[in-house]
Amino acid sequence: GQQVMQIPQYQHVQEGEDFTTYCNSSTTLSNIQWYKQRPGGHPVFLIQLVKSGEVKKQKRLTFQFGEAKKNSSLHITATQTTDVGTYFCAAGGSQGNLIFGKGTKLSVKP
Amino acid sequence: DSGVTQTPKHLITATGQRVTLRCSPRSGDLSVYWYQQSLDQGLQFLIQYYNGEERAKGNILERFSAQQFPDLHSELNLSSLELGDSALYFCASSVSGASPLHFGNGTRLTVT
Numbered sequence: 726g727q728q729v730m731q732i733p734q735y736q737h738v739q740e741g742e743d744f745t746t747y748c749n750s751s752t753t754l755s756n757i758q759w760y761k762q763r764p765g766g767h768p769v770f771l772i773q774l775v776k777s778g779e780v781k782k783q784k785r786l787t788f789q790f791g792e793a794k795k796n797s798s799l800h801i802t803a804t805q806t807t808d809v810g811t812y813f814c815a816a817g818g819s820q821g822n823l824i825f826g827k828g829t830k831l832s833v834k835p
Numbered sequence: 836d837s838g839v840t841q842t843p844k845h846l847i848t849a850t851g852q853r854v855t856l857r858c859s860p861r862s863g864d865l866s867v868y869w870y871q872q873s874l875d876q877g878l879q880f881l882i883q884y885y886n887g888e889e890r891a892k893g894n895i896l897e898r899f900s901a902q903q904f905p906d907l908h909s910e911l912n913l914s915s916l917e918l919g920d921s922a923l924y925f926c927a928s929s930v931s932g933a934s935p936l937h938f939g940n941g942t943r944l945t946v947t
Contacts, residue, residue, distance in 0.1 A: 817932070
């Protein structure tokens with residue numbers, strides 16, 4: 726079935742360093758969504774990208790959708806301890822459902 | 836608060852037993868999704884309902900079943916439970932299939 730591959734699985738950074746997680750698909754995606762799950766919490770929707778080459782920013786977070794609509798990235802500038810959590814990308818499945826990547830777990834050392 | 840309510844919060848039961856997890860979607864949302872999350876694992880899609888009808892099916896075991904009722908709440912039934920079924924079960928809702936999901940706080944199931 727359809728899959729979205731997400732790398733890296735884990736990322737440990739020093740506070741203030743940048744962080745990037747990547748999401749890749751073998752098929753063209755109609756859209757991609759990003760979610761954040763804090764430790765002990767539930768996934769929370771961050772953003773949806775729809776257009777080829779789209780770039781969206783939320784404060785220190787920058788989201789990109791590839792030109793071919795097969796990949797996406799989330800970049801955090803100057804990480805803070807509040808950024809700790811697991812970041813998931815999710816893409817629409819063939820049945821209209823949402824398929825999640827395995828996530829990137831970010832830890833930030835103060 | 837996402838507006839999605841899941842009960843119970845925690846469930847501890849023995850192997851071979853059957854449990855029912857309940858989800859009330861956000862007001863106005865017609866789609867309900869069920870996901871399973873094992874320790875340090877991703878979100879495994881189980882099943883989706885839209886306005887009472889099954890819309891999509893993922894890697895849901897035959898021992899598991901779900902339904903969405905006319906008032907749009909949903910129940911996930913897990914039977915003949917095994918130790919490996921221990922996980923966090925999330926319900927999520929959305930307006931439609933392509934819309935962002937709003938997750939409940941999850942039900943943590945422990946099978947002993």
